[in-house]
Amino acid sequence: MSTGDGIGLELDDIQTGALHERPSPYVGTYLLLRIDDRVAGRELVARLLPLVDSARRSPGPDDDAWVTVAFTYQGLKALGVPRDSLDSFAPEFRQGMAARAAELGDVGDSSPANWEKPLGTSDVHVAMAILSPDATRLRGLVERARRAAEERSGIELIWQQDCFQLPTGRTSFGFKDGIGQPAIEGSGVPASNPKEKPLKAGEIILGYPDETGELPPMPAPEILGRNGTYVVFRKLHTKVAAYRRYLRERAASREEEALLGAKMVGRWQSGAPLTLSPEHDDPEVGADRRRNNDFLYTDDRRGFKCPAGAHARRANPRDALDEDGSVNVRLHRMIRRGTSYGPMLPDGVLDDDGVDRGIVFVFAGAQLKRQFEFVKTQWLNDGIFIGAPAEKDPLVGASDGSGTFTIPHRPIRRRLQQLPPFVITRGGEYCFAPGLRALRWLAELET
Structure with a gap:
């Protein structure tokens, strides 16, 4: 099915959550289910199919609530997917996130x-994300999903996590999130950064050429793999009070405190990037979707505006690595969806109240190892690529409390010492979100 730019992206067969932005603000629920009977599991898939929208639609005020359905490797086994098909999935997916925790830096707490x-x-066999711009429609969708799971034995709802995005778009650390998404060729979704051309569809959706011009490895048979995407699901507890105390103890004023936080993240709390607003926050830029992602790092190679080790710059170096040509950043881009859970810590509170709060991150892409695992291990947990081997991402890196963070400055740089961990992994899963035809294929499996 051809689109305006000539890419035959089969939008009618792709789950909408892989390509479309979520409504903003929104409320949501994540559900995890266990399949104890494969026949019941296939009936579950058949009952969920009517709830899953394709990427063909254009979400509007009355049509922007949706359900995404994905499966773990163990879930596909529980459905009775043939062994040769199971063996065709990516090794990382087959192993699961827990088995790869040490490599990912999920150690200690x-x-x-x-x-x-x-x-x-x-x-954990089935993962569902249910999202809506209002609580009433969310309750209706969640109830329909629960009924699909509970109307016969052999399916168990084993976990539920409610989540939300505030009208400000800010997470528990206080920063506006979800700004720098890549545009996908053929999706019909416009680019948020006009300075970057859209990614080839095969970087996100299986069955299409990627940035190398090749087709990425795809599960077999084709009906199962094509138009699917791998999904990384992570629940992260944020130590907000510890983060605030760390900044307070190292700043002489509230203004310096805000600046240090922005240097660590790469953006001000409003979402304004340091590259465009290096000295002070600019809420007008932060709120402007046409400007808050319209930048590169070409004129800031040494990081005087935005430190090379800042979280946002590590997660997406843009053109910062073009000079040495050793890394093609476009091979490591992915769709990233972050959503908050738990109550926000009130402004000004510096002591932990014992309440669990944080972020549920979801990443989507065609290659787990080249995308999520590469970024997590090489860019967030390491500092070699920025010339600082001893440094990790100051916000989400696998910190043991002895780390440092360098802020370039003239005449003398500043180095923050003894960075404690601000984020603790509460758990995660590697999943596969099939296309709609693949969901029907799974529902109609015969043993």
Whole structure:
């Protein structure tokens, strides 16, 4: 099915959550289910199909609530997917996130031994994200999904996490999030950064050429793999009070405190990027979708505006690595969806109140190892690529409390010492979100 730019992206067969932005603000619920009977599991898939929208639609005020359905490797096994098909999935997906925790930096408090059950266990088979701009429609969708799971034995709802996005778009750390998404060729979704051309569709959706010009490895048979995408799901607890105290203790004023926070993140709390507003926050730029992502790092190679080690610059270096040509940043882009859970810590509070709060991150892409795992291990947990091997991402890096963060400055740079961990992994899963035809194929499997 051809689109305006000549890319034959089959939007009618792709789950809408892979390509379309979520409504803003929104409320949502994540559900995890276990399949104890494969026949019941296939009936579940058939009952969920009417709830899943394709990427063909254009979400409007009355049509912007949706359900995304994905499966773990253990879930596909529980449905009775043939062995040769199971073996055709990416090795990382087959192993699961918990088995790869040490490589990802999920150690210590973040190790699977401390994860919230049942995350990381073989009981997690089906993952559902249900999102809506208002609570009434959300309740209706959640009820329909629960009925689909509960109307016969053999299916168990084993975990539920409510989530939300505030009207400000800010997370528990106080920063506006979800700004720098890549545009996907053929999706019909416009680019948020006019300085970057859209990614080839095969970087996100299986069955299409990627940035190398090749087709990425795809699960077999074709009806199962084509138009699907791998999904990374992570629940992250944020230590907001510790983050605030760390900044307060190292700043001489509230203004300096805000600046240090912006230097660590790469943006001001409003969403205004340091590259465009290096000295002070500019809420007008932060709120303007036409400007808040319209920048590169060409004129800031040394990081005097935005430090090379800042979170946003590590996660997406844009053109900062073009000079040495050793890394093609476009091979490591992915769709990123972040949503908050738990009550926000009131402004000004510096002591932990014991309440669980944080971010549920969802990443979508065609290659787990080249995208999510590469960014997590090489760019967030390491500093070699920015010339600082001892440094990690100051906000989400796998910190043990001894890390540093360098802020370039004339005449003397500033170095923050003894960075404690501000984010703790509560659990996660590697999932696969099939296309709509693949969902029907799964529902009609015969043993």
